[in-house]
Amino acid sequence: MDVEDSLAIGDGATWIWNLVGENFYASHQIVHWYHATQHLAEAARSIYGEATSQYRRWYRQWETKLYQGHVRKLIRALNRQATTKPDKSEAILEQRTYFMNNLKRMNYLEMRMEGYTIGSGMVESAAKQYKSRFCGAGMRWSRPGAERLIPIRTAILSKRFDKMWHLAYNSPPN
DSSP, rough: OOOOOOOOEOOOOOHHHHHHHHTTTTTTEOOHHHHHHHHHHHHHHHHTTTHHHHHHHHHHHHHHHHTTTHHHHHHHHHHHHHHHGGGGGHHHHHHHHHHHTTTGGGOOHHHTTTOOOOOSHHHHHHHHHHHHHSTTTTTOOOOHHHHHHHHHHHHTTTTTTTHHHHHHHTTTTO
16 A cells, blocks of 8 residues: 555445545545445345344355455355345345445455555544544634644654654745
8 A cells, every 4th residue: 555545435325436436536445344244234134034043154154255355256145045035036136236336345355455444443533533632622723724733633643743744844835
């Protein structure tokens, strides 16, 4: 992962990917792991019912395979399940469609190997850190002031202040 790379994490909704395409077109895209596993659980429920031993076994098996990047195999398995269980096929195919629509955004193994996260926990935690710094009691920031402070706060939290200071100190004037 290069410093210049960015990652867009979404729940799989089309409108999110449209926004990413318009505004962050060069970003890598990935479906948030939690949302992918929610849909996997719904697929297991559609096939085996709620919280049965078959449900748990099937879910664990495919969760591991999905984590390893085998979403195409999952789609084929859901197709087979829909064929063998015609009374449940509509619900199964709905989940299959979710995985098909987000196939290129579920390369979890590859993304992890390249150093990307597959969830948003770090970002959500960082947002809380920024909020606590910028919205404390008695704090008032103008937009330009906040925009100047955000890179400094980022450098401090990422433990890269010395490197960032060197770049900022030696940068040409605006």
